[in-house]
Every structure is written in structure tokens, then in C-alpha cells.
Amino acid sequence: MAVLLLLAVEPKHPYGLRQRILEWEKDRVINVSQRNAIYQTMRRLERHGLITVHETTKHENRPERTVFRTTESGVQLSREWVRDMLRTPAVEYPEFPAALAFIASISRSEAMAALNERLETSERNLAAFETEVNARLADFGGSLDPIHLVDTDYQRTMARAEITWLRGMLEKLEAAQRNGAVGGT
Structure with missing residues (x-):
């Protein structure tokens, strides 16, 4: 949900998205401690058609970076998730x-x-x-x-x-x- 909503605000590559989560201090509620988790999540969302490639960029000697954005179906689904999570108490196991x-x-x-x-x-x-x-x-x-x-x-x-x-x-x-x-x- 967080990845979808953040990529709807601004297309990002996985590392940039993780940095944005940290900058906005959303890491208090979104676990980004494992760097690879964002990459895995984004691959899964792309497979399901919820995000898509926005552009691929290359800067000087750095490897190519693929920037993603949320698809319209991804925006709709993420907003529905927010509504569901707000209205329905979930059993959690802290x-x-x-x-x-x-x-x-x-x-x-x-x-x-x-x-x-x-x-x-x-x-x-x-x-x-x-x-x-x-x-x-x-x-x-x-x-x-x-x-x-x-x-x-x-x-x-x-x-x-x-x-x-x-x-x-x-x-x-x-x-x-x-x-x-x-x-x-």
C-alpha cells in the first residue's frame, strides 16, 4: 500500500523510494530495514500490473535505474486498502x-x-x-x-x-x- 501511494505522488526507483520513506519518517510505520524488501515488493507489484516502468535513466558511471509509477488500478487498490484498514480493526500479533x-x-x-x-x-x-x-x-x-x-x-x-x-x-x-x-x- 505504501509503495503504491508513494509512487502515485512521485515516480521513483526502489532506492529513491526507500530514501523518501526515511525522509518522511514513515519508517516508523513501514518496515524498510531490509533494503531488498522494497525491490521485492516492487517486482511483485509490477507483476500484478499495479506499478509500471515510468522511465529508465543512466547517470555517468552508475548502473541504469528503473523509475516506477503507480498504475490507475494500483491507485484505486491502494486507496481501497487505506479505507479498509481505517474502518476495520485487525487482529495483530505484536x-x-x-x-x-x-x-x-x-x-x-x-x-x-x-x-x-x-x-x-x-x-x-x-x-x-x-x-x-x-x-x-x-x-x-x-x-x-x-x-x-x-x-x-x-x-x-x-x-x-x-x-x-x-x-x-x-x-x-x-x-x-x-x-x-x-x-x-
């Missing part, structure tokens, strides 16, 4: 809740230490994120249509919610430990 499901398999002190470390990291990450967002807003004179900040606002809200939950859970675990809760160490 790591953290999976680890929480088995937290009792480690000692209470190990669990609390790990959760404290996560809390500290989450607080640092949120502070850095807030700084980045404020800097981006300053680039736009402090005013930007909220539609362009929906993903940022969601991420910030979820980070704050997790920090609040972590603090509350750590307080409960500490109280249970002080009170000699059964089943913990």
Missing part, C-alpha cells in the same frame, strides 16, 4: 503482548526489571519523538493540516498510553511484592 502473556515464566524481579527498562526506554523515545515532531511543525510555521499528522498523533497517543500502563502495572507489581503475593518471586 511482540510485547505475547511477552506479557508469558511474563510469569520469569521471576517477578526479572519481570519488574525488564518492565522498568522498557518504561525508561519508552519515556526517552517519546521525548525524542516529541522533539522531532515539534521541529517538523516549526518547519511549517507551527501550522499544518491535522490530516498530515494523524499517524504521528496516533503513535504519540499509543506511546503515552503504554507509558501510563507500564507505570500502573509496575506499581501493582511492587505493591503485590510488598504484600507477599502468592505465586511470585
Whole structure:
């Protein structure tokens, strides 16, 4: 979906597309850590007729670069995916809740230490994120249509919610430990 929508904005070659994702800080929601993933995705989209070659360029001693753009059917499909993902909650399987499901398999002190470390990291990450967002807003004179900040606002809200939950859970675990809760160490 992201590849289709970004190539509809501006035709790019795979490396350029990955760079754009990083520049626009969409790597917070789009996993581009494996460089080859973009190339594989684009080959698959081309096979299905959702993107097409826009042009092939060659600069000096560099290899040829094939620039792609989204086809009309690719634009329509990507927009339908966005609508579907916005309106329909999906069952997702993130790591953290999976680890929480088995937290009792480690000692209470190990669990609390790990959760404290996560809390500290989450607080640092949120502070850095807030700084980045404020800097981006300053680039736009402090005013930007909220539609362009929906993903940022969601991420910030979820980070704050997790920090609040972590603090509350750590307080409960500490109280249970002080009170000699059964089943913990």
C-alpha cells in the first residue's frame, strides 16, 4: 500500500523510494530495514500490473535505474486498502503482548526489571519523538493540516498510553511484592 501511494505522488526507483520513506519518517510505520524488501515488493507489484516502468535513466558511471509509477488500478487498490484498514480493526500479533502473556515464566524481579527498562526506554523515545515532531511543525510555521499528522498523533497517543500502563502495572507489581503475593518471586 505504501509503495503504491508513494509512487502515485512521485515516480521513483526502489532506492529513491526507500530514501523518501526515511525522509518522511514513515519508517516508523513501514518496515524498510531490509533494503531488498522494497525491490521485492516492487517486482511483485509490477507483476500484478499495479506499478509500471515510468522511465529508465543512466547517470555517468552508475548502473541504469528503473523509475516506477503507480498504475490507475494500483491507485484505486491502494486507496481501497487505506479505507479498509481505517474502518476495520485487525487482529495483530505484536511482540510485547505475547511477552506479557508469558511474563510469569520469569521471576517477578526479572519481570519488574525488564518492565522498568522498557518504561525508561519508552519515556526517552517519546521525548525524542516529541522533539522531532515539534521541529517538523516549526518547519511549517507551527501550522499544518491535522490530516498530515494523524499517524504521528496516533503513535504519540499509543506511546503515552503504554507509558501510563507500564507505570500502573509496575506499581501493582511492587505493591503485590510488598504484600507477599502468592505465586511470585
